[in-house]
Amino acid sequence: MTAVAVRGKRERVIAPLVTGQEIVLLVVVAALWFVLWWATPAFLSADSLRPLLIEVAPVALIGVGMTLVIVSAGIDVSVGSAMMVCGVITARLLVEAQVSLVVALLVAIAVGALLGAVNGVLIAWGRVHAIIITFGTLNLFQFVGRQLFGSQTVNGIPSTLDIFGRGDAGRTFGLPHSFLLMAVIAAAVWWYLRQTPGGRHFYAIGGDPVAAELAGVRVRRRVLLAYVVTGALVGLAAVFTIAKGTATLDQSIGSGKELAVIAAVVIGGTSIMGGRGSVLGTILGALLVQTVTSGVTQLGWPSDLSDLFVGVFVIIAVGADLLRERARRAKR
Amino acid sequence: MSAPRLSVKDISKRYGAVRAIGHADLVVEPGTVHALVGENGAGKSTLIKILAGAVTPDTGSIEFDGAPARIGATADAMALGIATVYQEPQLFRELTVSENIFLGRELRSGPRIDWAAQHARVVELLDLLGLPSKEATSQVGDLSIAEQQQVSIAKALAGDAKLLILDEPSAILTDAEIEVLFGVVRRLKESGVAVIYISHRLDELFRIADEVTVMRDGATLGTYPIAELTVREIAELMVGDVLDDERPTRTVPDGPPKLELSSLGLEGEFHDVDVTVKAGEIVALYGLVGSGVSEIANTVYGIDPATTGEIRLGGEPVRPISPRHAQKLGIALLPADRKAQGMFSFQSIAFNISVGHLPLLSKFRLWMDRGRERTVAKDLIDRLAVKTPSERQPIGAMSGGNAQKVVLARQLVRRPDVLMLAEPTQGVDVGAKEEIHRIVTALADEGTAVLVVTSDLPEALRIADRLLVVRGGTTVAEFGREASQVDVLAVAAGEVRT
Amino acid sequence: MTEIDVKAEPGLGSRMLRAVLTRREILLVILIVVVVVWMTLLGYGGYLTGPYNPDYLAASLVDAVPLAMLALAELLVIVSGRGGIDLSIGAIVSLTGMVFGFASGQWGWPLLPAILLAVAVGGALGAVNGFLVARLGFPALITTLATYYAFKSLAVVINAQQPISTPSIQSLYSLTASVEIPVIGHDIPNVPLGVFTFLLPAMVLVWLLLQRTTFGRRLFAIGTNDVAATWSGVPVAGTRMRAYVLAGVIAGFVAVYTTGQFASARPDAGTAGNGLALPAITIAVLGGVAITGGIGRVSGVLLAAILVTWLNAGILLLFEGNEGTQFQLLALGAVLVFCALLNAYTTRKYGGTR
Amino acid sequence: GCTQKNTGQGAGTNAGGKHQIAFVPKLQGIPYFEAMNTGGKGAEQALGDATWLYQGPTQADAAAQTQIVRSFIQRGVQVIVVAPNDPNSMAPVLKEAQDKGIKVMTSDTDAPNSVRDAFVNQASTEQIGKALTDAMLKAMGGKGKYAIVSCGETAENLNSWIKVQKQYTAEKYPEAQIVDTVYAGEDQAKATQMAADLMNAHPDLTGLIGECTSSAPGVAQAVKDSNRIGKVFTVGLGTPKSMKPYLADRSSSSSILWDVEQLGYLTAWAGDQLASGKQFQPVNKVSDKLPAVKWDAATKTLLLGDPLVITKDNADRFSY
Numbered sequence A: 001m002t003a004v005a006v007r008g009k010r011e012r013v014i015a016p017l018v019t020g021q022e023i024v025l026l027v028v029v030a031a032l033w034f035v036l037w038w039a040t041p042a043f044l045s046a047d048s049l050r051p052l053l054i055e056v057a058p059v060a061l062i063g064v065g066m067t068l069v070i071v072s073a074g075i076d077v078s079v080g081s082a083m084m085v086c087g088v089i090t091a092r093l094l095v096e097a098q099v100s101l102v103v104a105l106l107v108a109i110a111v112g113a114l115l116g117a118v119n120g121v122l123i124a125w126g127r128v129h130a131i132i133i134t135f136g137t138l139n140l141f142q143f144v145g146r147q148l149f150g151s152q153t154v155n156g157i158p159s160t161l162d163i164f165g166r167g168d169a170g171r172t173f174g175l176p177h178s179f180l181l182m183a184v185i186a187a188a189v190w191w192y193l194r195q196t197p198g199g200r201h202f203y204a205i206g207g208d209p210v211a212a213e214l215a216g217v218r219v220r221r222r223v224l225l226a227y228v229v230t231g232a233l234v235g236l237a238a239v240f241t242i243a244k245g246t247a248t249l250d251q252s253i254g255s256g257k258e259l260a261v262i263a264a265v266v267i268g269g270t271s272i273m274g275g276r277g278s279v280l281g282t283i284l285g286a287l288l289v290q291t292v293t294s295g296v297t298q299l300g301w302p303s304d305l306s307d308l309f310v311g312v313f314v315i316i317a318v319g320a321d322l323l324r325e326r327a328r329r330a331k332r
Numbered sequence B: 001m002s003a004p005r006l007s008v009k010d011i012s013k014r015y016g017a018v019r020a021i022g023h024a025d026l027v028v029e030p031g032t033v034h035a036l037v038g039e040n041g042a043g044k045s046t047l048i049k050i051l052a053g054a055v056t057p058d059t060g061s062i063e064f065d066g067a068p069a070r071i072g073a074t075a076d077a078m079a080l081g082i083a084t085v086y087q088e089p090q091l092f093r094e095l096t097v098s099e100n101i102f103l104g105r106e107l108r109s110g111p112r113i114d115w116a117a118q119h120a121r122v123v124e125l126l127d128l129l130g131l132p133s134k135e136a137t138s139q140v141g142d143l144s145i146a147e148q149q150q151v152s153i154a155k156a157l158a159g160d161a162k163l164l165i166l167d168e169p170s171a172i173l174t175d176a177e178i179e180v181l182f183g184v185v186r187r188l189k190e191s192g193v194a195v196i197y198i199s200h201r202l203d204e205l206f207r208i209a210d211e212v213t214v215m216r217d218g219a220t221l222g223t224y225p226i227a228e229l230t231v232r233e234i235a236e237l238m239v240g241d242v243l244d245d246e247r248p249t250r251t252v253p254d255g256p257p258k259l260e261l262s263s264l265g266l267e268g269e270f271h272d273v274d275v276t277v278k279a280g281e282i283v284a285l286y287g288l289v290g291s292g293v294s295e296i297a298n299t300v301y302g303i304d305p306a307t308t309g310e311i312r313l314g315g316e317p318v319r320p321i322s323p324r325h326a327q328k329l330g331i332a333l334l335p336a337d338r339k340a341q342g343m344f345s346f347q348s349i350a351f352n353i354s355v356g357h358l359p360l361l362s363k364f365r366l367w368m369d370r371g372r373e374r375t376v377a378k379d380l381i382d383r384l385a386v387k388t389p390s391e392r393q394p395i396g397a398m399s400g401g402n403a404q405k406v407v408l409a410r411q412l413v414r415r416p417d418v419l420m421l422a423e424p425t426q427g428v429d430v431g432a433k434e435e436i437h438r439i440v441t442a443l444a445d446e447g448t449a450v451l452v453v454t455s456d457l458p459e460a461l462r463i464a465d466r467l468l469v470v471r472g473g474t475t476v477a478e479f480g481r482e483a484s485q486v487d488v489l490a491v492a493a494g495e496v497r498t
Numbered sequence C: 001m002t003e004i005d006v007k008a009e010p011g012l013g014s015r016m017l018r019a020v021l022t023r024r025e026i027l028l029v030i031l032i033v034v035v036v037v038w039m040t041l042l043g044y045g046g047y048l049t050g051p052y053n054p055d056y057l058a059a060s061l062v063d064a065v066p067l068a069m070l071a072l073a074e075l076l077v078i079v080s081g082r083g084g085i086d087l088s089i090g091a092i093v094s095l096t097g098m099v100f101g102f103a104s105g106q107w108g109w110p111l112l113p114a115i116l117l118a119v120a121v122g123g124a125l126g127a128v129n130g131f132l133v134a135r136l137g138f139p140a141l142i143t144t145l146a147t148y149y150a151f152k153s154l155a156v157v158i159n160a161q162q163p164i165s166t167p168s169i170q171s172l173y174s175l176t177a178s179v180e181i182p183v184i185g186h187d188i189p190n191v192p193l194g195v196f197t198f199l200l201p202a203m204v205l206v207w208l209l210l211q212r213t214t215f216g217r218r219l220f221a222i223g224t225n226d227v228a229a230t231w232s233g234v235p236v237a238g239t240r241m242r243a244y245v246l247a248g249v250i251a252g253f254v255a256v257y258t259t260g261q262f263a264s265a266r267p268d269a270g271t272a273g274n275g276l277a278l279p280a281i282t283i284a285v286l287g288g289v290a291i292t293g294g295i296g297r298v299s300g301v302l303l304a305a306i307l308v309t310w311l312n313a314g315i316l317l318l319f320e321g322n323e324g325t326q327f328q329l330l331a332l333g334a335v336l337v338f339c340a341l342l343n344a345y346t347t348r349k350y351g352g353t354r
Numbered sequence D: 001g002c003t004q005k006n007t008g009q010g011a012g013t014n015a016g017g018k019h020q021i022a023f024v025p026k027l028q029g030i031p032y033f034e035a036m037n038t039g040g041k042g043a044e045q046a047l048g049d050a051t052w053l054y055q056g057p058t059q060a061d062a063a064a065q066t067q068i069v070r071s072f073i074q075r076g077v078q079v080i081v082v083a084p085n086d087p088n089s090m091a092p093v094l095k096e097a098q099d100k101g102i103k104v105m106t107s108d109t110d111a112p113n114s115v116r117d118a119f120v121n122q123a124s125t126e127q128i129g130k131a132l133t134d135a136m137l138k139a140m141g142g143k144g145k146y147a148i149v150s151c152g153e154t155a156e157n158l159n160s161w162i163k164v165q166k167q168y169t170a171e172k173y174p175e176a177q178i179v180d181t182v183y184a185g186e187d188q189a190k191a192t193q194m195a196a197d198l199m200n201a202h203p204d205l206t207g208l209i210g211e212c213t214s215s216a217p218g219v220a221q222a223v224k225d226s227n228r229i230g231k232v233f234t235v236g237l238g239t240p241k242s243m244k245p246y247l248a249d250r251s252s253s254s255s256i257l258w259d260v261e262q263l264g265y266l267t268a269w270a271g272d273q274l275a276s277g278k279q280f281q282p283v284n285k286v287s288d289k290l291p292a293v294k295w296d297a298a299t300k301t302l303l304l305g306d307p308l309v310i311t312k313d314n315a316d317r318f319s320y
């Protein structure tokens, strides 16, 4: 009691820790989990939640980067294809060149960052709208990925990848490592966005890039950074995806991920117009989407219905956002 | 005597065909407040944008504290210690007050922002400006416009400024807020900071400024100790020798008022505005920036419907709720912000003219009558003497004056009962201005009731049969055709008429 | 403030360069000629696996029909401005296709009412987008992403994953089969009927709509500057809403077309793989539609669709095996990025493309 | 790609007068169809007078397949073989091909309403459905609940097998029950996740069927991940190489398939027969490995043979 009182008295020197949208999301996810637990008690078992977390990890991880991109008023629809490129390179290195896991991991991240840099340079220096450039690179990366696959699958993915979430070696405190790693990175980015000048500058750019430039923000560098970080995280997410898959990697890796990630980011309260959003929201958004998908299967409903719910949640999230913004304008 | 804080020589700046500044010299001493005055469009904001590094001049040199300075970017200006509060606030709605104030030069402890240190400094600044310290962590989007303006000022004060530039800071502040601002400015001045202060409220300059530099038509005319001048004399300098140009005389036909505004008000903008305009009469509403004058026409046009009072049209009370509605009632408005509110940049002249009258220029309101459209466009191009090879030219490529004529032409496709013109000749060259005045007068002669809302005083006096001065959100005085510019300016700028 | 005319009359060379750079149609025509000539030469040189001849070009137009029509739909919504875009267009094709399948294939409706139903449903789905975007002010990108998910899901669930391909649906193939054009047809290749029954009417109608009607004027007005449009008394929300409805209507026709072309109403007709929306947007952008609104022409979109179709058709003959379809991705991506960069460059140099 | 492919000859004819047999799979880059391609290439060697062509779309989409078929028509090949994503969708373009004098066939998946001259069937629908069911129930001990993780919702062959499975289970195993059928697309990871969800939703589930080559390893992986080996049994239509690790650790009990390379071989052979105008016999000797392939004239179907049960013992015999 006293502790609370003391805290209450201390002056807040920074914007509040969590926003309204995040709390709403937390409540919605909690409510969904409760309903699912009530309908199928096994939902809240470790066996059920662990795969869910493993499944969430890559989407949330890319979502962390996508949050940077969207906060700075950009968008990246090429992440699915970039994931394919990173995935096939990593898998082939592991299987054919027998490189160690660490090397493969670093290569995946480097390749991802490189692809992100291609997007970033074209967008920041070519001064083309992000959605058009990334529509283009979506196709280009697809091409590269398929060329690298050479119409084959990569077989015999080594079990060293189990470290990212499989069996006892893959978890700590019962949580899969991929999820933990994602959480650590998300926390770091969250901290960066919230606490450092560079981080705050993303919000300024999303709000008004010209004014940001006038205030001395190096806008192009920031924009490039957003896409490079997203690319690097796509590389890591590709490794997670290989790790959670079977011993065979095929060309379906990454397909459709861009839309899933964007949906998670938007449900998480990040404004598609830029200037507002948080990493925490994105993770909750990803968790919500996966909960809905799993929930639909577990309830025995047609699995395709989950997309309908995702669509409805996106509409609700955007609607709530608009209402809040309108209330704010009205208050002024 | 030591070197001046700032010494500007022979600055000029062109925007395409528009000469914003032809020749500007300015010397500002440390520990003084230097007022910069001039009519709208005189080039004040352009000059300070050059000093802030937001705009690069075409010619000229700048010395700061006696040393030549190259200001190529905003960062250079900041490094010199030049802090600027722009006319339009450059703030980020989603960031907190504290973040806005320190954006681009955050205080750090290690890699992170030193929130506590920033907060302490921000609280100090807010205190100074009379804002509650809890606002430090509010998002700027949640603040009122006046509060945002004060945040802009706080932002400028946060660095250790040697030269503080304030571009019309008082336009949207209340008297009490202005008082606080003056206190701050005085304190800064005492500590040796040089301040450039731009304002249209000439009366307030006497309470704060030491010297005044007057600009007219993109040139500085000279610098004077403020104590040697009166409001009237400054006004005379600003206005120049166009003072007594001949005014065409015209007789206003007698008749009942066509447009009547009685006790019209819009929450937070203006109140108790009373205006009547007869058919065939030209009435001007004149007020300085922030006087609320610009909002009045918008309200009559249905952009922001009035919250109090009444609008009568030909004696019938009306309540326009949208521009569409207003147009149906026979009210037209030439908007003030030509680019944002008037122009469809990459569309043709014909398109720009016909867009407000599609039902009229179509068959069954569905099918464009292109022949008619072309005829109407060509006709108006001729009538308004728009300089263009064809009606198919895109408007975006035209000069400001010609573009303005095209936007005006749109209001004339159907002769409106009431034509309102907001800043009809802003950014328009002398010749075109002349023609626009001629057109407006001709329209009035044909029986249109014309209401001109302008901050260009010579213009108001030249074309209007009557002139109403708006100050503090309400109509305060009325002048006839014979009024002198200086009289009017003095009233608008705060001189109390006895 | 005096104004001076600084523009000197530019030379012929620079005028032509400017025309090529700023008039997208000219650039596209040049690219089409380059592709056709280059492919034909490769064919004569024996580098192609089959002849790249007029017959083939004509036959491959069957693929251009849905692509070009959906690009027209995107043209309408993108031109409407405020970030207008429709990611759900492929999902609308899927869902309306299924509705058409039910009506024509299972309920035994005659063709015309069935088509009208499909088109009406397409319009209604477009109205959902339009209502959210135009009336409520939702951002288009994210709204249509949401409805993409929703419509796609409904299309699959509505008939428990099953395509509808009853004999009455199968007979619709004649709508799209290749035909000999009367009178002159003897001397030129057979062209797919869909080009005449669907694409040309759609093109002409959209062109008339944009260039000749008051609606078109309003649409360009709101897309160019929606504040100025409001001030000019243009009903902004209503016009924008109509753009989305029309996009849905076009998607309805495309659904009928693909149902006929494939003799089957498929729940994934517009969403299989990457779906039809992304290529449609790509074609629109390639055709010179400015993503910021207010600029776009039917002719540009048509030429872009033809360019991509003929390039794709050529690539299949140039590369054997799986490479062929892979190089199609490369071509599409490269052409899009190239044109986008060119657009940005010309905007800076000449102040915008037209 | 710029090697000369058509040395100096006019359009339509082909090098050395060989029959060009073009195969369009549902999707490129998946082991199943690449193995068919291997078989087809083998036949090209063995037959001597045939050229085997293979080109697959990047997405499992009928429209993309049609485009490829059209390019083959343009090449003037003698035979076009398709494994249709949506059987009905292929009918029109196959008709077009036939009108141009090209022989058309289907393989792997039939397009029964089309004009195809022959269908090369890997095994009858009945047989596959029954074999899957028998294998599943054998592992489950003849009773219990099981679920199916299928792939594309609209895949005709998968759906017809599922139909047989449902009927046959109800008839022959009254104590067994199919509790759910879900669709994971061609996405292994999604199949794994859905299998995990199914096991949670039905704690008493003892069997999972992976209905296609991407979901077969997926369901096995899910069982392995949740430590339910020995409690939940899986059976699938998986390629030997991808199933090998799962068969070895018993997360998969067996895989039902057929010799995919031989299916490719038979397809090429059948195409060659058609191209040279030869009739199929009621029983055909195709090669040493395919000594007696049956032809059913009524349905114009060539039958590869019985389904193959792949276990950890014979998985090594296959290279795909």
Ligand SMILES: Nc1ncnc2c1ncn2[C@@H]1O[C@H](COP(=O)(O)OP(=O)(O)OP(=O)(O)O)[C@@H](O)[C@H]1O
Binding pocket: A196, A197, A198, A199, A216, A217, A218, A221, B104, B105, B106, B107, B108
């Ligand atoms: N010591 C400092 N004190 C005040 N402001 C600083 C300081 N160092 C840098 N800045 C400002 O903070 C902003 C970020 O600068 P920084 O050098 O960290 O960029 P960066 O290295 O690209 O960022 P990041 O840390 O995200 O990699 C810049 O606007 C810079 O001018």
Ligand SMILES: Nc1ncnc2c1ncn2[C@@H]1O[C@H](COP(=O)(O)OP(=O)(O)OP(=O)(O)O)[C@@H](O)[C@H]1O
Binding pocket: B015, B018, B019, B020, B021, B038, B039, B040, B041, B042, B043, B044, B045, B046, B047, B087, B426, B427, C001
């Ligand atoms: N970016 C620009 N492009 C073209 N013309 C411009 C631009 N900025 C200013 N101008 C023109 O330059 C002239 C001077 O403008 P400036 O803003 O400096 O005037 P000002 O004295 O600050 O006026 P006010 O009192 O209305 O603020 C005006 O005619 C204006 O239209």
Ligand SMILES: [Mg+2]
Binding pocket: A198
């Ligand atoms: Mg740094």
Ligand SMILES: [Mg+2]
Binding pocket: B044, B045, B046, B087, B167
């Ligand atoms: Mg100014």
